[in-house]
Amino acid sequence: MGPLAGARGVIVLVAEGLRKRFGANEAVAGVSLAVEPGEMLALIGPNGAGKSTCFNMLGGQLRPDAGEVRLADRVVTGLAPRHLAHLGVGRTFQITASFASMTVRENVQTALLAQKRQAWRFWQAADAQHVGLAEGLLARVGMASQAERPAGVLAYGDLKRLELAMALAGDPVLLLMDEPTAGMAPAERAALMALVRGIARERGVAVLFTEHDMDVVFGQADRVLVLDRGRLIAQGTPEAVRADPRVRAVYLGTAA
Amino acid sequence: MDLIFLQLLTGLAGASTLFLVAAGLTVIFGVTRVVNFSHGSLYMLGAFIAWSLLSRLPREPEYFVLGVLGAAVATAAIGAVLEVVLLRRIYRAPELLQLLATFGVVLVVQDVALWIWGAVDLSLSRPRWLRGAVEIAGLRFPFYDLVLIVVGPAVLGGLLLLFHRTRWGLLVRAATQDRDMVAALGVDQRVLFTSVFALGAGLAGLGGALALPQGSANLNMDLSVIAEAFVVVVVGGMGSLGGAFLAALLIGVLQAFGIALVPKITLVLVFLVMAAVLVVRPHGLLGKPQAMARGEVEALAPIRQAGPALQLLGAVALVLAILAPFVAGPYLLSVLTEAAVAVLFAASLHVMMGPGGMASFGHAAWFGVGAYAAAFAAKGLGAEMAVGLLLAPFAAGGLALLVGAFVVRMSGVYLAMLTLAFAQIAWAVAFQWVEVTGGDNGVLGVWPDSWAADKPTMYWLALLLCVGGALVLRRALFAPFGFALRATRDSALRAEAIGLDAHRLRLAAFVLAGAGAGLSGAVFAYAKGSVFPTYMAIPHSVDALVMVLLGGVQTMAGPVVGAVTFTVLQSWLLMGDFWRIKLGLLIIALVLAFPTGIAGAAAAAWDRWRGRAA
Structure with a gap:
């Protein structure tokens, strides 16, 4: 378990006044948010609203022009992704990224070795390390039967599950999932997000995700943040956000 | 003015x-x-x-x-x-x-x-x-x-x-x-x-x-x-x-x-x-910035540990290699010594090229640095052979650390060209700095200690150091380090996201490759008794590449198969006049016939055969 997991009510992640400008375009213009342990927080908004930029600033891929990101009470603004990983931030990507030259189990073992800072060992056989832990994680995401398959040949939905297992290898306090269900069939989407939700609850992991599919958002999120043109225009429970006229205006184009 | x-x-x-x-x-x-x-x-x-x-x-x-x-x-x-x-x-x-x-x-x-x-x-x-x-x-x-x-x-x-x-x-x-x-x-x-x-x-x-x-x-x-x-x-x-x-x-x-x-x-x-x-x-x-090159989306074949059959084959080959001096004549023995050196030379290149995903066109630079380090130990310091053999990997690895710190930021052809340019400079230094390196005349008289002076002993020493060195490298590639290195090659994004430092891993692979090549160079120097700038020249770098690609980049046995095949080919088929045209045509034919290397093609054929048998 990470340092904060389980301590309900403590804030896992806080972002304050994040800004990012690309040339003349202010992609994110002052976004603040906070995530609690075990919470499923969805970040939504139309194309170009600044979701990915926001996400990449939280995940360390982009450095914000202004603002601060804190993990527990530690300022982590602009830290590289690999440092965030060691501080308990798990990450999945919109375009799946796994290690194609390894088996599914080896992918998770590599993630475990990396997270336990054991990558700089030159002698023991890597595929004998953390076998039990790796198989446990794979079982949790429903991939136990595919452990020995090469990761390069997996079906898309299974790759997403593998990525989830790898993100969990570091016992994260926070999962950042960028479009976790993109490219999946509707039934698969609901199953994957139900799985994520179950894991978030049992481990006290906070999950921040972006999503296009409104059924997934309103079915699985505890709280929803709505971005438009780089600003937060609404936040609250799914019901409240669904009813919010500003959100309806952004999505449906009707006057507020 | x-x-x-x-x-x-x-x-x-x-x-x-x-x-x-x-x-x-x-x-x-x-x-x-x-x-x-x-x-x-x-x-x-x-x-x-x-x-x-x-x-x-x-x-x-x-x-x-x-x-x-x-x-x-x-x-x-x-x-x-x-x-x-x-x-x-x-x-x-x-x-x-x-x-x-x-x-x-x-x-x-x-x-x-x-x-x-x-x-x-x-x-x-x-x-x-x-x-x-x-x-x-x-x-x-x-x-x-x-x-x-x-x-x-x-x-x-x-x-x-x-x-x-x-x-x-x-x-x-x-x-x-x-x-x-x-x-x-x-x-x-x-x-x-x-x-x-x-x-x-x-x-x-x-x-x-x-x-x-x-x-x-x-x-x-x-x-x-x-x-x-x-x-x-x-x-x-x-x-x-x-x-x-x-x-x-x-x-x-x-x-x-x-x-x-x-x-x-x-x-x-x-x-x-x-x-x-x-x-x-x-x-x-x-x-x-280049638009995404094809290379980055190429499917990567999974790398497997050798199965029992292949391991047995390897063990048999090793035993035969150890027994060789009892039957082989002096010429064959010197070819076999060269083959042993080539095995480590190719295996070290494979570390950075295969699992590291960094192709070098200047690998001979490290071989040469190792050889000159041995020559320096023998002639400059008048030291025993052990000193030279120890100095070589550290000299080559140390220089690789300096050069690599800069080179591993690059990727693909940029990286390949930079390694080539660096090797060309190393060659020029060896060629021009006559007072120290003897220039074109090289350094002569780099002889082994008296206990290793006879051909069979020198061969066994080469076998021990070079095949042993290659096995150590192989071990590292199947250890957590090797997995982490391969992870940075397969997906740099994912590797960083799980907490790996891609730059340092790549640099470590570069240094390891340099040190391995340096050791092979030192062994070669003692076996031949001399060191020349040609050890660092572009054609020698290409030899290493040919060995690795001949064997296949995506298999661990590849560099070994490639090194032995290449050395044998070079010794028998490519002697005499116009060896370049023969080698050149051979390379072209191999590229056209086996785009995945000999070991790669053999592995694919084996899979097909097993698939049919099952």
Whole structure:
């Protein structure tokens, strides 16, 4: 378990006044948010609203022009992704990224070795390390039967599950999932997000995700943040956000 | 003051020919995405053909122009033939194999040129008008330098007009942006590619022809110019004509002043400038980040531990190797010693090339550093062999740490070119620093201690150190380090997200590869009793590449199979005259026949056979 997991009510992640400008375009213009342990927080908004930029600033891929990101009470603004990983931030990507030259189990073992800072060992056989832990994680995401398959040949939905297992290898306090269900069939989407939700609850992991599919958002999120043109225009429970006229205006184009 | 001015002029003149070669290289790369190693050979052919024409034509200026243009056109025609016969077949092959195939062409052309023009340097007896000088502001400038200085910008202007004012140029620029889109628009790509290649070849030929009056046509000019052209193209930015021009000016002037002021370290100076430019602008002066190269989306075959059958085969081979001295004669034993050295040389390259995903075209540099370190220990310190064998991997690994800190930031062909440029510099240092290295004469008398002086003992020692070293490297590749390294290659994004430091892992692989090659170099030095600059030369780097690619990059047994096969081939088939043409044709044939290497092809065949049997 990470340092904060389980301590309900403590804030896992806080972002304050994040800004990012690309040339003349202010992609994110002052976004603040906070995530609690075990919470499923969805970040939504139309194309170009600044979701990915926001996400990449939280995940360390982009450095914000202004603002601060804190993990527990530690300022982590602009830290590289690999440092965030060691501080308990798990990450999945919109375009799946796994290690194609390894088996599914080896992918998770590599993630475990990396997270336990054991990558700089030159002698023991890597595929004998953390076998039990790796198989446990794979079982949790429903991939136990595919452990020995090469990761390069997996079906898309299974790759997403593998990525989830790898993100969990570091016992994260926070999962950042960028479009976790993109490219999946509707039934698969609901199953994957139900799985994520179950894991978030049992481990006290906070999950921040972006999503296009409104059924997934309103079915699985505890709280929803709505971005438009780089600003937060609404936040609250799914019901409240669904009813919010500003959100309806952004999505449906009707006057507020 | 006058000297500075004259030197500047010399630099600008040199920059012009350099630009012509680099422009051809960069235009060809832009459209076909092939890094044409044989571009230097086309330059050399341009010079030889120009010599043949100009030494027969009358000596008036108009015939000189005619001869130079004739050489350029002839080279362009040779380029077109080369494209149709060879390159067209390998556009879809992995980048590295393309480079290797074009190196095969380098070898073939060398022997063809040797056969036609002989081994003697051919210089032109220059007519008086060419030797003249022009007086400007009280200073006398060599007339021909001024001609060259004008040619560079003129050709740049002509090319820019061609690319921006003609329909053909429009297509070339479009293809540089997005090949598939141009194909989808119904343009006949084959004609476009052939004509672009011919243009690039013609530019190289023109460069060679224009360089002739100031030097000579000789068999060394291909590899020396290609290293410089790589530097220019990388500094300027791959695919950028303007960048190539700026970089050629920079490098040309730098070389001219370097030779005048600090002749010994000119090449080091060039490398440092290149390093500085790339630190500030990783894609070169005017280069843009490359659109995703095909290599990055290539499916990566899973790497498996050898099964019991293969392990047994390996063990049997090892036992046979250990017993060999009881049956083998002295010649066979020396071939086997070389094979053992080659195994570690190839295995060390494989560490960075396979799991590390970093192809090196200058691996011989580390081999040579190790060999010279051993020579230094033996002759300079008068130390026992053990000292030399210990010093070598640390010397090579230490230098690899310095160079690697900079090189591993790059990827793909940039990285390959940088390693080549560095190796060329290491070679030049060994060649020029006569007081320490003995220059071309090498260091002789690097003999093993008396206990290892007989052939069988030296062979066993080589086997122990080199095969043992290769097994240690293999062990590291299946250890957490190897998995982490492979992770950074498979997906840098994911590797960082799980907490891996990709830069340090790649650097460690680079250092490990350097240290392994250094040890193999030291063993070789003691086995042969001598060390020469050729240990570091480009052909030796290519030997390592051929071994790894011959065996297959994506299999762990590959480098071993490749090293042994290559050494045996070299010892029996490739001896005597015209070995280059045989080796070159062999490389080309192998690239065409086995794009995944011998071990790769064998593994695939084995899987098919098992699939049928099951």
